[in-house]
């Protein structure tokens with residue numbers, strides 16, 4: 001028993017010693033640390049440049065998968081106000097939120113997908129931006145789904161679902 005205690009004590013002492021050594025090592029690396037270099041003028045952080053590029057037209061290729069993803073995201077984020085058929089009759093509107101214009105109006109029918117991506121990114125008027133919740137590729141997916149909705153016309157789409165003919 002005594003031997004065991006003596007071994008533990010020796011171990012603790014050894015640990016203390018190595019701790020001291022580590023502190024010394026850390027202290028010595030501090031002396032070789034260099035100050036940060038100033039950022040040259042005109043340099044754009046990589047993340048920001050990549051984000052801008054992801055929003056530039058033409059965006060990702062329009063595939064079935066992209067449209068399906070767009071529909072799914074549209075239903076999650078946009079139908080509460082715009083309605084499943086895009087006629088501005090979502091459930092939030094029925095609770096008193098100012099109604100958005102119908103996607104089937106002439107002016108909105110002429111919006112390019114890139115313009116819809118901009119509306120999702122920056123918001124517009126009473127509509128707030130969705131940049132923090134919808135990543136760029138999904139903004140394109142939603143934009144193309146909106147164009148798809150417009151191409152199919154008002155049809156029989158209702159807010160209760162069954163938007164697809």
Ligand code: HEC
Pocket residue numbers: 074077078079080081082092097098099100101108111116119120124125126127128130134142143146
């Ligand atoms: C909280 C309600 C709400 C949600 C959710 C919403 N919008 Fe809107 N949206 C509006 C309103 C209100 C307007 C009209 C804005 C104005 O002109 O003041 C609008 C306008 C628009 C316009 C027309 C912009 C123009 O040029 O006039 C587009 C396109 C649009 N929204 C797309 C979307 C998409 C895509 C989503 C989902 C990512 C979405 N909105 C989610 C309320 C909403």
